[in-house]
């Protein structure tokens with residue numbers, strides 16, 4: 001059963017009813033590894049922070065509410081979430097995954113596949129019929145991302161989850177919601193069993209912690225997830241929980257502003273003739289599907305220039321956009337996924353998966369959008385990708401027309 005939120009998400013994010021004995025306005029930080037017991041027979045709720053900590057409980061209850069889950073867990077990174085979730089599987093289990101996933105996700109699944117721990121197959125999730133045909137009664141887990149990082153592919157998660165449960169009621173459908181955050185998507189409402197997010201990104205929003213969160217409505221799955229977290233010791237530290245709670249309060253205003261900026265920038269680049277991948281543009285092949293699943297297109301987009309050298313010059317030509325991996329932070333970032341976030345996917349696999357080597361990824365922040373567009377314009381001019389005509393209008397020299 002889906003839990004009930006009392007207020008709208010923006011309100012729930014800032015509402016603080018922590019029940020503190022001194023009525024502290026901010027939830028207190030329990031920076032303690034151990035908790036004393038009243039007696040040998042009376043243990044109390046907490047004994048050791050690896051097993052549980054009041055600050056982590058505060059955060060987890062908050063996360064469960066905003067993700068419409070019954071159970072939530074905070075761990076040390078997004079990859080930590082995937083590690084915990086894959087430990088729910090048994091040796092030799094068959095799993096299906098998308099063919100465009102964050103590079104680190106692909107790396108861990110490839111590692112487990114090559115070691116023979118799991119049998120992993122990657123398929124294009126945009127071809128729903130074909131993806132459904134790969135699901136068999138032996139499919140134990142399915143890993144989905146939508147929109148994907150960085151090719152911005154959208155999948156019909158609702159149809160995939162429904163079909164998977166029909167074919168194998170025990171199949172666990174896992175969804176990485178890092179790109180959308182709870183503001184734009186509620187994957188548990190669409191039938192997934194477990195959702196996780198790299199909280200390093202939008203949830204925290206300030207790039208000052210690494211964290212991951214896992215959420216589910218299923219009590220049995222939650223019990224197994226907790227067992228792994230306690231056994232392996234990957235629960236998030238109290239201070240990082242506290243910082244994550246602070247970041248969460250501004251999530252709605254941050255991401256809405258980021259999205260507003262992203263939409264303008266996507267239109268700017270698209271009008272210049274670049275092939276832009278962004279689910280907020282009508283030219284996106286799954287624009288309607290994305291709209292039916294999400295409440296917004298988010299703030300990550302990618303585009304091609306037709307030339308690796310030109311892309312390199314653009315990335316190195318910006319001033320406000322920082323050259324850095326990651327996204328979801330308040331400041332704007334620019335990167336070349338093939339060289340950075342997705343460098344762990346070998347060149348041959350990238351080619352097989354139609355991963356453009358000249359792809360530039362933009363992660364839009366909350367800065368003044370005119371400044372961001374000026375910054376990009378200067379970099380585009382410097383790189384030679386665009387020029388000014390006699391009327392001082394920009395025009396694209398390469399003109400990579402969308403072939404979406």
Ligand SMILES: Cc1ncc(COP(=O)(O)O)c(C=O)c1O
Pocket residue numbers: 077078079080102104105145149176178179197198199200201210211212326
């Ligand atoms: C979509 C996505 N999922 C998961 C992760 C992993 O998160 P973390 O870096 O917090 O381990 C990342 C980025 O790192 C990501 O982009």
Ligand SMILES: N[C@@H](CCSC[C@H](N)C(=O)O)C(=O)O
Pocket residue numbers: 102104149324325326327340341342344
């Ligand atoms: N060197 C890191 C790269 C992290 S990429 C982080 C982020 N998910 C992104 O997409 O930019 C690694 O090898 O994991």
